[in-house]
Amino acid sequence: MLCKRCVLPENKPYIYLNEEGVCNICLDFDRRRSKENAALLEFELIKVLEKYKGKGKYDCLVMCSGGKDSTSSLYFIKKRYRLNPLAFTFDNGFESEGAIANVRNAVEKLKVDWLYFKSDFMQEMFSEVIKTKSKFSLCPLCSLWYIQLTYQVATQYDLALIISGWTQGQLTSPVLTKRFGSGLQPERMSCILQPESEFLLLCEQIPPFIDVMRKKYKKYSDFPKSMNDIKKKYRISKKAMILSPHWFLPYDPKEYVELIKNELGWKKIEFSYPAESTNCYLNVLGSYLSMQAYGFTHFHVEMSKLVRLGKLSRQEALDKLDLDINIEPGPSIIMSVLKKLGCAKGDL
Amino acid sequence: MNILGISCFYHDSAACLLKGGKLVCAAQEERFNREKYSEAFPVKAANFCLQAADLTSYDIDYIGFYEKPFLKLSRVLLDHLRAFPFSWKSFLNTMPLWLEDRLILPLKIHKELCYSGETLFIKHHLSHAASAFLPSPFEEAAIVTVDGIGEWATTAYGFGRGNDIKIIKEVLYPHSLGLFYAILTTYLGFNVFEGEGKVMGLSAYGKPKYMDEFKELIMVKSDGSYKLNLKYLSLNRESRMFNKRFEKKLGKARNPEDKIEERHCDIAATLQKVLEDNLILIAKNVYKETKMDKLCLAGGVFLNCVANSRIIEETPFKEVFIQPAAGDNGGAIGVALYINNTLMREPRIYAMNHAYLGPAFSADHIKRVILNHNLEFLEFKNDELSDYVADKLSRNKIIAWFQGSMEFGPRALGNRSILATPCNANMRDILNSKVKNREYFRPFAPAVLEENAQEFFEIKCASPYMLLAPKVKKDKINLIPAVTHVDETARLQTVSKCFNPKFWHLIKAFQKITGIPVLLNTSFNLKGEPIVCSPEDAIKSFQRSNIDYLVMDNFVVRNSGDF
Incomplete structure (x- = not known):
C-alpha cells in the first residue's frame, strides 16, 4: 500500500502508514517544515558562486550526465551566473550514446572544457551484486564511486566548488554541501538535504558487501563504504562542496527543458527509467532489482520528496514511476546490461 | 537598462x-x-x-x-x-x-x-x-505628496513636466499631516499603519464636533501650509506621541480594549474633516501656483479614499492620478x-494601468498544490467558471478568489480577494464572523463593472485602485447594502475588462443572475496576516477560515457543503 500523500510503499520498520494512510516520512517532513523556511533564494547561491569566481583557470567543476537537470545546471553556471566551469562526465560503461551526445553538444555550444571519464572498473562489483542476489540498489553503490571520483578530479584541479544537477528531491548527505567559509548557512539547507531513513534502507546492505568485495578484489581494497567514508578520506568539508542551482531556482523542469532544447540542442533519450529522465542503462536494471527487493527505488524517494515540497503532484510522480520496465525496450536493455556484466537472466 | x-x-x-x-x-x-x-x-x-x-x-x-x-x-x-x-x-x-x-x-x-x-x-x-x-498618463501635472515622515519632509508639492520633477515647497518634520493622523489613531486606541483606515471608517459614524479643539492642535493657513502645536505632543519622549495636555483638550485616550463611544467617533470625524480640508487647501494652492489641470498624488495619506474623493470633487483639477x-x-x-x-533621460514609455505586478502561478502549479493537499476540486473552463462562481455568490456563499498576478499595494483588486454578494444586508456580519473578524464600523468595498460605475455611484472617473469613496446613488443603496457605508459612500473599485478580464467576467456573470454589476471585494487574508501570495498561503488561510469556496485559476475547492 502506498502512502496517500507521497509514492512510498509501507516497508516497516522504516516506512509505516498512520490511520489516514500517510507515511511517517511525510509526517516527519511536516514537522520539520513547520519550523523551517525551506525556500532558498537565488541570491544565496550567487553569494557562494561569487566566492569561487576567478580563483584559477576554472571556477568550478560541473557534474554533467547529459540529462536535463545536469545539462541545465551547466547552462545556468555558464550563462546565468557567468562562471567558467570545467564539465565532468562519468560513464560507468552504461551511459547511453544520446546522453553523451547531449553533453558533447552542450560543452561545444557553451565553449566549456570537458573531462569525459569512462571505465568498467565497477563491472565486477555490479556483477557480484547480481550473482549474489545482494539486496540493495545499484545506484547508491555506483554513486559512492562517482562522488569519490568527482572529489578526486576537483582536488586535482584545485576546485573547491562542485556543481551538480540534483533536484531538491535528490537525497544527498548534508556533509557534501558544507564547506568552511563558503558563507552558505547549513541550517538554510537542512530542510531539503535531510537524509531520509527510507533512503538509508536502500543502502544499509552496502557496507558489509563492500567488506566482502575489498577482500575478494584487490582493486576495491580502498573502495568507500559510505559518503562519510569519502568525507573522512578526502576531508571533503575542507576541500570542496557540492551545490545544485535547482535547489535555488523556482523553475519547473518543463521550463528548463525548453531552454536547453533551444539553446543547446538537448534531446530526450529513447528509453530511461523513470519516464522523462536520462539515466544510464544500468539504472534500468538497478531499478528493477530495487523494486524486487524493496518495492520502491531511490527515484520513489526523490519524487516523494518533490511531492512533499510541492514541486510535483503525486499523480505526476506515479505516472513517471509507472513506466513499465517489463515492457520493451526495458527487457532488452536489462538483457544487454546483464550480458555486459557476464550475467544471465537466471541470475536475477 | x-x-x-x-x-x-x-x-x-x-x-x-x-x-x-x-x-x-x-x-x-x-x-x-x-x-x-x-x-x-x-x-x-x-x-x-x-x-x-x-x-x-x-x-x-x-x-x-x-x-x-x-x-x-x-x-x-x-x-x-x-x-x-x-x-x-x-x-x-x-x-x-x-x-x-x-x-x-x-x-x-x-x-x-x-x-x-x-x-x-x-x-x-x-x-x-x-x-x-x-x-501617470500626463505629460505635465501638479504633484502633491503627503505622508508621516520622510527624511525631513512630510508634505511636498511641485510639478512634473516631461521627464522632470520640480518640488516647489516642503513642510518639514515635526509638522506632518500623516503623523498627526497617526497620533490621533493611537489616541483612539488603534495601531499605526493599520489603524488609520479604521479611523477613516469610524469617522463616518461621528460628527466633526471638535473643530475648535483641533484648531489648537493644528494651525492651517489658507494656502494649506500648516503647523502642529508641539505643546500637545511628546515625540520621542514617551511610548506615546501625545501628552497629558493633549488628553486634557480631547479627553482621556482610548485603550484598545475600551468600548468605542460617540466621543471617539466625533474625534475621528473631526480629524478626517481637518485632513480633508487641509488637503483641499494644499491642492487648490498647488493649482494656483502651477496652473496645471492634472494632479498626481502619492504618500500614505492618499490611501485615504474619502479625502481623495473630496480632492477630485472640490478642486479645479480635471484629471487625477493616484x-x-x-x-x-x-x-x-x-x-x-x-x-x-x-x-538617465530615458523616454517615459511606461504608464501604470494596473497594479497586477506580483507573483503569478501556473495552472499546473496550482493543481499540484491542491492535489498535494489532498483536496477535492472541480476544474472549469473560463466561461463556465464565471457562471458557477456567480451562482454561488448569488446564493450568499463566500468565495476566496485567487487569480493571476498578485496586486502591488495594500488593496486586493480581484486577484487575491474574498468576494461575496453586496445585496445581502447581513453579509458584513457574515463575513466578519466567518473570516475577517473586523470592527463593525469598517465598511467592505464594492467592485463594479467600469461601464456601470456611474449608474450606481456618484463618480465621474474610474477608480481602479479602490482609492476613491464616492456616494452610492440614492436609488441603489438598498440594492447593495453590504458595501454601502453608514455615510452612504463606498470605497469603490471599478473593474475594467481590459486589465482584469477574469474578474470582469465574474461580475458580469453575477449581473446576469442578479441584475447587480457589483461584488463585495475584500482582501484575501485573515486578521493580522498579510494578503496571501502563493497557492500554499491561500490554502492555509482558506482552511483556517469558514470561507465556502476557494477558486484558484479555474479550480474550485470547497471547505464544506456541496460543490
Whole structure:
C-alpha cells in the first residue's frame, strides 16, 4: 500500500502508514517544515558562486550526465551566473550514446572544457551484486564511486566548488554541501538535504558487501563504504562542496527543458527509467532489482520528496514511476546490461 | 537598462524591477515573509522580481533606494537631542538599527543581493512624487505628496513636466499631516499603519464636533501650509506621541480594549474633516501656483479614499492620478522610474494601468498544490467558471478568489480577494464572523463593472485602485447594502475588462443572475496576516477560515457543503 500523500510503499520498520494512510516520512517532513523556511533564494547561491569566481583557470567543476537537470545546471553556471566551469562526465560503461551526445553538444555550444571519464572498473562489483542476489540498489553503490571520483578530479584541479544537477528531491548527505567559509548557512539547507531513513534502507546492505568485495578484489581494497567514508578520506568539508542551482531556482523542469532544447540542442533519450529522465542503462536494471527487493527505488524517494515540497503532484510522480520496465525496450536493455556484466537472466 | 527599486526599514518594504523602461514586477516583502507591514530588507521581493524577469544580480544596471539614509539620520539625531533626556531609551533602541544596516546600505545591498554596481539614493518625497507623476498618463501635472515622515519632509508639492520633477515647497518634520493622523489613531486606541483606515471608517459614524479643539492642535493657513502645536505632543519622549495636555483638550485616550463611544467617533470625524480640508487647501494652492489641470498624488495619506474623493470633487483639477501603492512601498517604483526617466533621460514609455505586478502561478502549479493537499476540486473552463462562481455568490456563499498576478499595494483588486454578494444586508456580519473578524464600523468595498460605475455611484472617473469613496446613488443603496457605508459612500473599485478580464467576467456573470454589476471585494487574508501570495498561503488561510469556496485559476475547492 502506498502512502496517500507521497509514492512510498509501507516497508516497516522504516516506512509505516498512520490511520489516514500517510507515511511517517511525510509526517516527519511536516514537522520539520513547520519550523523551517525551506525556500532558498537565488541570491544565496550567487553569494557562494561569487566566492569561487576567478580563483584559477576554472571556477568550478560541473557534474554533467547529459540529462536535463545536469545539462541545465551547466547552462545556468555558464550563462546565468557567468562562471567558467570545467564539465565532468562519468560513464560507468552504461551511459547511453544520446546522453553523451547531449553533453558533447552542450560543452561545444557553451565553449566549456570537458573531462569525459569512462571505465568498467565497477563491472565486477555490479556483477557480484547480481550473482549474489545482494539486496540493495545499484545506484547508491555506483554513486559512492562517482562522488569519490568527482572529489578526486576537483582536488586535482584545485576546485573547491562542485556543481551538480540534483533536484531538491535528490537525497544527498548534508556533509557534501558544507564547506568552511563558503558563507552558505547549513541550517538554510537542512530542510531539503535531510537524509531520509527510507533512503538509508536502500543502502544499509552496502557496507558489509563492500567488506566482502575489498577482500575478494584487490582493486576495491580502498573502495568507500559510505559518503562519510569519502568525507573522512578526502576531508571533503575542507576541500570542496557540492551545490545544485535547482535547489535555488523556482523553475519547473518543463521550463528548463525548453531552454536547453533551444539553446543547446538537448534531446530526450529513447528509453530511461523513470519516464522523462536520462539515466544510464544500468539504472534500468538497478531499478528493477530495487523494486524486487524493496518495492520502491531511490527515484520513489526523490519524487516523494518533490511531492512533499510541492514541486510535483503525486499523480505526476506515479505516472513517471509507472513506466513499465517489463515492457520493451526495458527487457532488452536489462538483457544487454546483464550480458555486459557476464550475467544471465537466471541470475536475477 | 534594468533598475531595481527598493524601499525598506520603516514599513511596507518592497522591491520592483524596471526592465527597458517598463515596470515588469513589484512586490512587498510582507507577502513573502508573512509579517504584515514588514520593514525588513526586501530580499525575497527582490529575488522574486529578478526571477520573474529572468535576470540575476549581474544584469542589474542600477539599484535605487527610496530615501537618503544620512539625511534621515540627521533628523532622527536632532529629534532625539531636542527631547533629551527623555529620548534616551528611544535613542538606544534606534541607533543599533542605523549602524547595522541603514547607514551602510550599499554594503548591505552588496551582501544581500550580490550586487556590485552603483546604488542611487533620492529623497523620500521625491520618490513619492516620481511614483505619482512618472507612471501617470500626463505629460505635465501638479504633484502633491503627503505622508508621516520622510527624511525631513512630510508634505511636498511641485510639478512634473516631461521627464522632470520640480518640488516647489516642503513642510518639514515635526509638522506632518500623516503623523498627526497617526497620533490621533493611537489616541483612539488603534495601531499605526493599520489603524488609520479604521479611523477613516469610524469617522463616518461621528460628527466633526471638535473643530475648535483641533484648531489648537493644528494651525492651517489658507494656502494649506500648516503647523502642529508641539505643546500637545511628546515625540520621542514617551511610548506615546501625545501628552497629558493633549488628553486634557480631547479627553482621556482610548485603550484598545475600551468600548468605542460617540466621543471617539466625533474625534475621528473631526480629524478626517481637518485632513480633508487641509488637503483641499494644499491642492487648490498647488493649482494656483502651477496652473496645471492634472494632479498626481502619492504618500500614505492618499490611501485615504474619502479625502481623495473630496480632492477630485472640490478642486479645479480635471484629471487625477493616484499611485496605487501610495505608501512607502510605492517609493520603490518612484526611485526606479526617477533613475530611468529623470537621471538617465530615458523616454517615459511606461504608464501604470494596473497594479497586477506580483507573483503569478501556473495552472499546473496550482493543481499540484491542491492535489498535494489532498483536496477535492472541480476544474472549469473560463466561461463556465464565471457562471458557477456567480451562482454561488448569488446564493450568499463566500468565495476566496485567487487569480493571476498578485496586486502591488495594500488593496486586493480581484486577484487575491474574498468576494461575496453586496445585496445581502447581513453579509458584513457574515463575513466578519466567518473570516475577517473586523470592527463593525469598517465598511467592505464594492467592485463594479467600469461601464456601470456611474449608474450606481456618484463618480465621474474610474477608480481602479479602490482609492476613491464616492456616494452610492440614492436609488441603489438598498440594492447593495453590504458595501454601502453608514455615510452612504463606498470605497469603490471599478473593474475594467481590459486589465482584469477574469474578474470582469465574474461580475458580469453575477449581473446576469442578479441584475447587480457589483461584488463585495475584500482582501484575501485573515486578521493580522498579510494578503496571501502563493497557492500554499491561500490554502492555509482558506482552511483556517469558514470561507465556502476557494477558486484558484479555474479550480474550485470547497471547505464544506456541496460543490
